[in-house]
Amino acid sequence: MVKSKVEQDIIDALEARAAEHGIDIVDVEVVGATKAPCVRVRLDKLEGDPINLDEVTAQTAWVSETVEALDPISSAYTLEVSSPGMKRPLRRPSDFARFVGEDVELTTTAMEGRRSYKGAIAAATDACVTIQPEGEDAVTIAFDDVKKCTLKPVFDFKGVKEGN
Incomplete structure (x- = not known):
């Protein structure tokens, strides 16, 4: 994954202490204005249910x-x-191996004229990820070429209507 030196330095420092707290450092981003940026740190538990607000x-x-x-x-x-x-x-x-089969939105450095992919993670190794876009051939992308990748949320609005 492509990270700036500042982001990677923060990740390294946090990961050195995270395990003792039972925490996984999911991601770090530095965004916003150069004069007063925002450092975003995303956490989760190493094991068990997802982290809640009190735990954060x-x-x-x-x-x-x-x-x-x-x-x-x-x-x-x-x-x-x-x-x-x-x-x-x-x-x-x-992370990619954990979510094989899940839909993602992935942005790469320029590869054959295409930068973004939406589809399911078909496979993941230590070096690359294979994405299966719907209705297209699978594409394998080296992690060094991945700029950003997020899970694509699934919203289920087909639940039972209240009062029926």
């Missing part, structure tokens, strides 16, 4: 300490700590 709040202190000690940005910045949400980012080969 409980983890924020050590995340903040770690990022502050690293001092990755010389100017003021905002730190956001959250769950991965329904559009969970996939960053590591193990």
Whole structure:
């Protein structure tokens, strides 16, 4: 995955402490204005049910300490700590392997004139991911060429109507 040096430095620092807290560092993004950017850290539990708001709040202190000690940005910045949400980012080969069969939206560096793919993860290895777009041939993409990949949320509005 393509990450900036600042983002990767923050990921490395957080991952060094995450396991002792039972936490998985899902993703880190630095977005917004250069003078006052926002550092977004997405967390989940290493095992079990997805992380909830109270657990995110409980983890924020050590995340903040770690990022502050690293001092990755010389100017003021905002730190956001959250769950991965329904559009969970996939960053590591193990993330892709975990979600084989799930639909994703993937953006690459320019490959044969195409940059984005929507489809199911057909396979994942340590080096690449195979995406099966609907109605198209499968395409295999090296992780070094993946810029961004998120799970495609599934909304089920076919539930039983209240009162019926």
